[in-house]
Amino acid sequence: MMRQAQTQVLRLRVLLVDDNPAYRTTVRRILSTARDLEVVGEAEDGRASLTQASILKPDIVILDCAMPEMDGPDAARALRRLYPAIRIIGLSVGDDEECVRRMLVAGAERVVYKDDAMAGIAQAIARA
Numbered sequence: 001m002m003r004q005a006q007t008q009v010l011r012l013r014v015l016l017v018d019d020n021p022a023y024r025t026t027v028r029r030i031l032s033t034a035r036d037l038e039v040v041g042e043a044e045d046g047r048a049s050l051t052q053a054s055i056l057k058p059d060i061v062i063l064d065c066a067m068p069e070m071d072g073p074d075a076a077r078a079l080r081r082l083y084p085a086i087r088i089i090g091l092s093v094g095d096d097e098e099c100v101r102r103m104l105v106a107g108a109e110r111v112v113y114k115d116d117a118m119a120g121i122a123q124a125i126a127r128a
Contacts, residue, residue: 010036011035011036011037012036012037012059012060013038013040013056013057013059013060014031014037014038014039014040014058014059014060014061014062015039015040015041015042015043015049015052015053015058015060015061015062016028016031016039016041017042017043017044017045017046017049017052017061017062017063017064017067017072017075018042018044018062018064018067018091019044019045019064019067019068020064021044023114024042027062028042040056040058041055041056041058044067045067045068045069046063046067046070046071046072046074046078047069047070047075048069049061049063049070049079050070050079050082053083053086054082059085059087060086060088060089061086061087061088061089062089062091063075063076063079063088063090063091063103063108064090064091064092065090065091065092065093065096065102065103066093066096066099071099072090072091072092072099072102072103072106072108073099073102073103073105076090076103076106076107077106077107080107087109088103088107088108088109089108089109089110089111089112090103090104090110090111090112091111091112091113091114092112092113093114093115094113094115
């Protein structure tokens with residue numbers, strides 16, 4: 001009798017960080033349709049992202065640029081220092097070029113504009 005090999009899909013663990021709960025819900029819903037992604041948690045600001053990353057051990061952090069408590073660039077810098085293997089994808093509104101620049105300098109691999117995020121996040125993850 002021949003055993004049938006089971007194929008197991010490697011799912012990347014994603015942490016969503018944005019201060020807008022409705023936006024997090026929308027992104028979570030969209031990412032839930034991807035076979036190779038699993039949203040393992042959410043955080044409302046950069047400080048909370050550090051706590052969640054230590055608990056959840058995500059592969060990818062999708063990180064908003066402008067947030068209270070600790071903004072995206074400061075959180076990206078801390079995440080990069082604490083967890084160098086984590087891939088960081090920044091989110092920004094289209095008119096905040098300074099925050100985009102700061103995110104990239106801090107260690108984000110890519111920054112996706114929120115207006116384009118629904119299509120752009122999946123592409124950014126694939127390229128990260």
